[in-house]
Amino acid sequence: MQTLHIQLENRSYPIYIGEGLLSQIKLIEPHLKQKHVAIVTNTTVAPLYLDPLLTLLKEHGIKAFPIILPDGESYKNQETLNLIYDVLLKEKCERTVTLIALGGGVIGDMTGYAAATYLRGVPFIQIPTTLLSQVDSSVGGKTGINHPMGKNMIGAFYQPQCVIADIDTLKTLPQREFSAGMAEVIKYGLIRDEAFFNWLEKNIEGLIKLNPSLLIEAIQRSCQNKADVVEMDEHESGVRATLNLGHTFGHAIENAMGYGVWLHGEAVATGMVMAAHLSKLMGWVKDNEFNRIVKLLKEAKLPIDPPKITEDQYMALMSMDKKVVDGKIRLVLQKGIGDSVITSDYDSKHLKTTLQNSNFSV
Incomplete structure (x- = not known):
């Protein structure tokens, strides 16, 4: 495993790169405020990686629940973003909840923006499952959604707690x-x-x-x-x-x-x-x-x-x-x-x- 560090004073965080990382709780647990997690993913990624991650978290006493969104750039909008807020509010999530973005760039951008704005800011973790998100969108803290008049015109700079780039996920990519x-x-x-x-x-x-x-x-x-x-x-x-x-x-x-x-x-x-x-x-x-x-x-x-x-x-x-x-x-x-x-x-x-x-x- 390779580990890099983004050095941004109190917003610094590690990037883990390697094989078999999704099964390593030691990469996730230190970055949680409390043992309460919402996993945001989509209909394509969920059948591949959601259940093993839920099981891993629950085996270590971490309360976790999924938020499954439709897949695709066309859903990177305010309406879909509200689906994240809806579940967080229904679950009565407090500022100690950690959001985990499990998916590609759309999921990462939307989860990050939801984390930046829910209760004016809760922590989140990036688990990018596409090459594009592993090398670009999961790193650097750009989050947001599209508007019909322009791409990524609504968003915030908000850094994750860590990025976990498991190259095994690339085997299922088209x-x-x-x-x-x-x-x-x-x-x-x-x-x-x-x-x-x-x-x-x-x-x-x-x-x-x-x-x-x-x-x-x-x-x-x-x-x-x-x-x-x-x-x-x-x-x-x-x-x-x-x-x-x-x-x-x-x-x-x-x-x-x-x-x-x-x-x-x-x-x-x-x-x-x-x-x-x-x-x-x-x-x-x-x-x-x-x-x-x-x-x-x-x-x-x-x-x-x-x-x-x-x-x-x-x-x-x-x-x-x-x-x-x-x-x-x-x-x-x-x-x-x-x-x-x-x-x-x-x-x-x-x-x-x-x-x-x-x-x-x-």
């Missing part, structure tokens, strides 16, 4: 979901870690085949990259925004197509290609670097080309992005592989060219 997670893994190499990008190029085949040692290393290096950024900028006032490489384009794709039609990682992958293309037009990314980016994403079985969305649709949806300042759309662009910049200083003609391009395949 290939499409695993690939969606690889988009966020590749992102870290692109924004700040060229050596990691090079390592991914060499090991992508083994990762796709779920080689355990490679998976643990990829997750550990991804989480370390995110931890380093979060420690510098917990509330995204500066450098943390680089973690959104591809997300401004990607969120527009998710919204335009309808939440859940494109997986978040799929939209981010295409968004990263669009960001790299715009960076290439700006003279910041070389042709061979662009080709390497596209090749690695393809090898990870991710989409490269965006759906057919009009330029006006893109601009309208991108203008709702959280990084917009004084009405200007700020984008995360690249100055090569392993180097990124947040800027609104780009040529609008080049942006238009990128938005009108529906074929980036090389």
Whole structure:
């Protein structure tokens, strides 16, 4: 097992990464205020992992009850969030209750936001069961829900007590979901870690085949990259925004197509290609670097080309992005592989060219 630590003074917490972690009570029990737990999960994950976790907790004298939500990005909204509050209130939960998020990014984001707001704040634990949530959404304290006008527009920064990333859960992931997670893994190499990008190029085949040692290393290096950024900028006032490489384009794709039609990682992958293309037009990314980016994403079985969305649709949806300042759309662009910049200083003609391009395949 690998253990990392997010260092945020009194909000610091460990990230555990390894095999067989869901059966280890020693990773959970020290992070409970009292022996009272609500496990928030969904209809897909519950049949796989809920009963063993309930049994483990009850065997150690911990009162635990489930809250099972419908599965999918389309349910990441206020109506579904209220289902969590309903059960917590019905169970007469006090501030000593701990919420456990057992699932992917949607469950983690919603559970975290429920924890941040129920009784003005109760503790929670992240147990991410998808690659995307293990390397990205479970780490760093971003929580929230979607609004019909924009993704993740309602939420709070609220750190978990710990993160438990058990790679055994990846064995039950559909290939499409695993690939969606690889988009966020590749992102870290692109924004700040060229050596990691090079390592991914060499090991992508083994990762796709779920080689355990490679998976643990990829997750550990991804989480370390995110931890380093979060420690510098917990509330995204500066450098943390680089973690959104591809997300401004990607969120527009998710919204335009309808939440859940494109997986978040799929939209981010295409968004990263669009960001790299715009960076290439700006003279910041070389042709061979662009080709390497596209090749690695393809090898990870991710989409490269965006759906057919009009330029006006893109601009309208991108203008709702959280990084917009004084009405200007700020984008995360690249100055090569392993180097990124947040800027609104780009040529609008080049942006238009990128938005009108529906074929980036090389």
